[in-house]
Amino acid sequence: MSRAHRVDRVRARMAGADALLVTDLTNIRWLTGFTGSNGWVVLGSDTITLVTDGRYGVQAAQQMAAAGVQGDVAVGATGGACLELVAQACAAYSTVAFESTHVTFHQHTQYRAAVAAELVPTTGVVEAERRVKDPDEIEAMARACRIADQALAEVAPSLVDGLTEAQVRNRLELRMRELGASGPSYDTIVATGPRNAALPHHRPTDTVIEHGHTVIIDVGALVDGYHSDMTRTFVVGEPTPLQDELYHLVLTAQQAGVAAVRPGMRVQELDGVCRGIITDAGYGDWFTHGTGHGVGLLIHEDPFVNRAGDAILQVGDVVTVEPGVYREGFGGVRVEDLVVVTSDGCRVLTSSPKDSPCPPSPPTT
């Protein structure tokens, strides 16, 4: 699929500068298809130049061509030579915008010395376009979601078998790879019991999953550079009244959030839908994080869905909806789906069952 329209969309945001120097590798990948670990893009009103080093010259030309981006590749033998090529690509311009949240102070000093143009700090120019996903990006994420769904369906029955958090993590990550993922989307979270499950970002340990525990599993797959993200919470054995109450409270809040998603909605309003339900039930201070975040080539990207967020949802945004409650001594509950905003609401990309906290039985063979 051609990415030429992406280049045009970013150009339309460049008002005020003659060119844009793109240095963030994720932004470069999204714009040009280039996946190397070293590169600079100079985007002018009718030119685009990708500078890289000798390891990546052939690859860069192939990937740009495959992406349908008409541009030049310039190859430098050293870091200094690359900087000089960047300066040459900027030579025709009076003002060059740069990504001030991706360029270090040290790099800026080097650019300022090498580039004749006035350097103008900007933030979020490419990101503002990158958050709106193309159909092929959505399909990659949908495939990643299906892989995580399948892995969880296969592994969840074993939660009653006395495994450790780390063993469950290992099985999930192995199955995702066997199912075609290039890896996990992030460090898989398996958090069990009154202490570990109370930490939203707990890392798996040798803690054994015991009868009576809540278990939070936050798992995603990586496909073609695109991430998925999903959380399910289980209770091993018969839920206590409090486990049952909080599970269904979080589920209700999460389903209300998914049902509320629509283009034109301010993200803080979406956060408020989930948070209001949990707060009204008296557990507002147990919900210690935001409701969600954008997902794409990064696992966390714009738009961030929280109380302070003033971004407005657009068709093509892919965001998580993931309220949760946590308390030491109780543990925690989180339910998370990944959704893509559509013209009339959203499409849910993750499809693991969530109506009950009981782990599924093993499939009968």
Added chain:
Amino acid sequence: MSRAHRVDRVRARMAGADALLVTDLTNIRWLTGFTGSNGWVVLGSDTITLVTDGRYGVQAAQQMAAAGVQGDVAVGATGGACLELVAQACAAYSTVAFESTHVTFHQHTQYRAAVAAELVPTTGVVEAERRVKDPDEIEAMARACRIADQALAEVAPSLVDGLTEAQVRNRLELRMRELGASGPSYDTIVATGPRNAALPHHRPTDTVIEHGHTVIIDVGALVDGYHSDMTRTFVVGEPTPLQDELYHLVLTAQQAGVAAVRPGMRVQELDGVCRGIITDAGYGDWFTHGTGHGVGLLIHEDPFVNRAGDAILQVGDVVTVEPGVYREGFGGVRVEDLVVVTSDGCRVLTSSPKDSPCPPSPPTT
């Protein structure tokens, strides 16, 4: 083990500024023990203040105490509040050095607006001390090396079984985790055949490992945040004369490099030992990367061992020695060990066999 001496070592490098603002999370971890994902350290001549957000206040105090670092923890509710706390911690100083390769242009603008002191750019202040490892850091890396050695010993016999690169990768990473690693040290490389093994940083694919192929396996484990790094190359079946020649050429170069390591040696000289042997044999232009790099809390850190490097090896440096040769149509050979520089040479932390490129037979049970 107390880290107070680390704080003192860094203070001794602060000449010229009244305080150092540390923002790189790896440097913060090394200095204070704090492992959270958001933090700032203001290090004065007799004070140290760690600023973080509400998620990490308790953890930060616990980790600093466990590290034996006497200091203050200040907790901000928002990013703006944290910045204000950083400014307060800097208020007693006229000049504050900051890490100019870790601070973005945008962050610098924010610090400049909030902090009254003069901000002075510096590079590599903490890194210059961090590269010299304590005994407990070396022990963590030695343990990580033993885990990778064991995983490779168990998986290498299966290289003759017609597996894919990705399957071998999956087995290695699963075994490392089962043996106690918190994960792989980096994305494990399994690169086979005339095309894939010719790429030094190939990522595993569904390519089947065939009779006659060279197979490069670059694998390490992560233990307590510390990395290991090792490469072995195998030939499946009877090596051809060229495979045999190049294997033993690279092995000879690598062993000569390990034998040459000593404190006081300039890293470009170490690079030259390996490169000279390969160049003298006529394969200099097949050796397309540097000889090695430092390893610690990062998989790639100071000192970098290459032709241009002018760093001088010190007792406690942990570096890789990893010459290799690559050519499309042939494939590649790389042999890599991780060594710690000692007063009279070095100690090799990795111990997988390397005298022959033939995969080991399965252990007899």
